[in-house]
Amino acid sequence: MKTRILPTLLLKLSVILSLFITSNALHATELLHIKKAYSPEAPPVVKILAGYMELHNPTSKDIVITGVSSPDFEHVEIHSMVMRDGMMHMDRQDTLVVPAKGQVNLEPGDLHVMFINKLKSFKDGDHIPLTIQMGKQSQSLSLPVRKSE
Amino acid sequence: MPTQALTNRTFVVILLLVSSLAFFAGYELQRSPKNKQLDTQVAEILPKPRTLSNFKLLNHQQQAFNQQSLRDKWSLAFFGYTNCPDICPNTMIVMKQFWKKLSELNIDLDLVQIVFVSVDPKRDTIGLLKDYVSYFNTDFIGVTGDMSEIEKLTQELEILYGYEEADKATGNYIVNHSAQILLLNPAAQLHAILPPPHDAGIITADFITIKSHYEN
Ligand SMILES: [Cu+2]
Numbered sequence: 001m002k003t004r005i006l007p008t009l010l011l012k013l014s015v016i017l018s019l020f021i022t023s024n025a026l027h028a029t030e031l032l033h034i035k036k037a038y039s040p041e042a043p044p045v046v047k048i049l050a051g052y053m054e055l056h057n058p059t060s061k062d063i064v065i066t067g068v069s070s071p072d073f074e075h076v077e078i079h080s081m082v083m084r085d086g087m088m089h090m091d092r093q094d095t096l097v098v099p100a101k102g103q104v105n106l107e108p109g110d111l112h113v114m115f116i117n118k119l120k121s122f123k124d125g126d127h128i129p130l131t132i133q134m135g136k137q138s139q140s141l142s143l144p145v146r147k148s149e
Numbered sequence: 150m151p152t153q154a155l156t157n158r159t160f161v162v163i164l165l166l167v168s169s170l171a172f173f174a175g176y177e178l179q180r181s182p183k184n185k186q187l188d189t190q191v192a193e194i195l196p197k198p199r200t201l202s203n204f205k206l207l208n209h210q211q212q213a214f215n216q217q218s219l220r221d222k223w224s225l226a227f228f229g230y231t232n233c234p235d236i237c238p239n240t241m242i243v244m245k246q247f248w249k250k251l252s253e254l255n256i257d258l259d260l261v262q263i264v265f266v267s268v269d270p271k272r273d274t275i276g277l278l279k280d281y282v283s284y285f286n287t288d289f290i291g292v293t294g295d296m297s298e299i300e301k302l303t304q305e306l307e308i309l310y311g312y313e314e315a316d317k318a319t320g321n322y323i324v325n326h327s328a329q330i331l332l333l334n335p336a337a338q339l340h341a342i343l344p345p346p347h348d349a350g351i352i353t354a355d356f357i358t359i360k361s362h363y364e365n
Contacts, residue, residue: 040242043231045231045281048234050238074318075321081235087309087326087328108239149242149245
């Protein structure tokens, strides 16, 4: 009897362990190293906020960002900013490639996360949750809201 | 005759020397302070300041904002919209830093004004503009009004803007717009253009250069 229990137990353990690893791989993988993430505090009347950060790809494969989302906003997009015909244009980026061993910076006057129509208010010291989708994988972070001086 | 040839050659050399000297002297003369273009870092000074025709807008306190409002002080004007997430708030922060630098330099702030003109009057109501500008600095002025008046003023100032289609899900629309800061002199004329990207230190330096030259 005892000899039979041990393999069953081991099997159960390995199933639990593999489940744990899989769930980890699906939810908590940190594909990108994200640095200096923040969102500038905006006047309370403003419903649209910006997010900036450095995206570092330590892997040897390009990482393609396919979407961004936040529960605190109706909609979130990645935008580029370009001067065209004498005007600053914001262009939605449906995908954003972070090259292998490379880096992409989202910064003022350039690429940014655009948080559209806030569902709650944010002030200096608060955090904005953000999930970055990379195909089937995703990565979450929170951007501290900072007042610019 | 060899001597004659030598004299001729010497004459040519002297002529060349004299003419090149004259050329450089003339060049230097052109660069002399009187005629020289002001040495600014980024500001593009108009060869001749541009007088504006009158316009009728409102400031964030519901008072008339017109050509007269630009008189007797220097104005730094920026055109944008409150739902702009990047270029507008960043420019307002630069203006705030510029304002602080001016006060540190003991420049009379009563003789300078910061004006934010909305090119999205449909959404930017006076009440909203008031909250917006005073968040950055209670001295700043928010301006809005009838679309036709905004159109008239922006055309004369060569400020461009355009609306993108509203997003179906959120109803939000983007307004593309020029990003230069305009400097108007105390005679209410467009005096110089400060192109982006904006930096408070550079704007302060250029502003002081232009202002002191204007006053002399
Ligand atoms: Cu944007």
